[in-house]
Amino acid sequence: MTQWLRTIAACLAVGCLGAAVLWETTDGGRALTTEGSRRLAALEAPTLVPDVVLTDRHNQQVSLRRHDGSITLLEFIYTTCPVLCQSAGAAFLRLQGLLQAADLKTDVQLLSVTFDLDRDGPAELEVYEQRHQADGRQWRIVRPLPQDLESLLQAFGVLVLRDPIFGFEHNAAIHMVSDGRLVGIFDLEDIEGVVKRLEAVRQGRT
DSSP, X not given: OHHHHHXXXXXXHHHHHHHHHHHHHTTTTTOOSHHHHHHHHHHHSOEEOOXXXXXXXXXXXXXXXXXXXOEEEEEEEOTTOSSHHHHHHHHHHHHHXXXXXXXOSSSXXXXXXXXXXXXXXXHXXXXXXXXXXXXXXXXXXXXXXXXXXXXXXXXXXXXXXXXXXXXXXXXXXXXXXXXXXXXXXXXXXXXXXXXXXXXXXXXXXX
């Protein structure tokens, strides 16, 4: 009986220790995944995004660290992506329509950022732009300089793995940048959440 009680006690101790570690490493239980923690951090402690320059198909430059009161929504794609990037394009097309209907053409920009720098040049960016009905003004398809790609992906928590069949495997989300800081991360389907957060940021609320 004594040995049985000792075994139970040991199991309980291990369970309590595991629970304590889980609580500590998941923001007090509020986020049980790395992705959840990343999104929570973007809301509670917005971090500076890399000071990189992106270029569109016309070689016009876009800076992520804009301090003119504007807001940037960006997603990461590659132009030959057969599935996930189609959903990303559909989400941005919907956002483009909502923003233009609300007359938010000047203080909100949409950027689809390719990470396939070997294959996505100006011609490929143009094809993606036309396929997804991006207007080329408010919503632009852009690419970073090769030396900036890794730091950019890390800053936004984007994981990219090469895939022999589809080209790449990657996670996808809508990222919101305001005053040079990452202030929100949303599922592609959460257009309502993007709009609510956009309104809050524009009104100066965190």
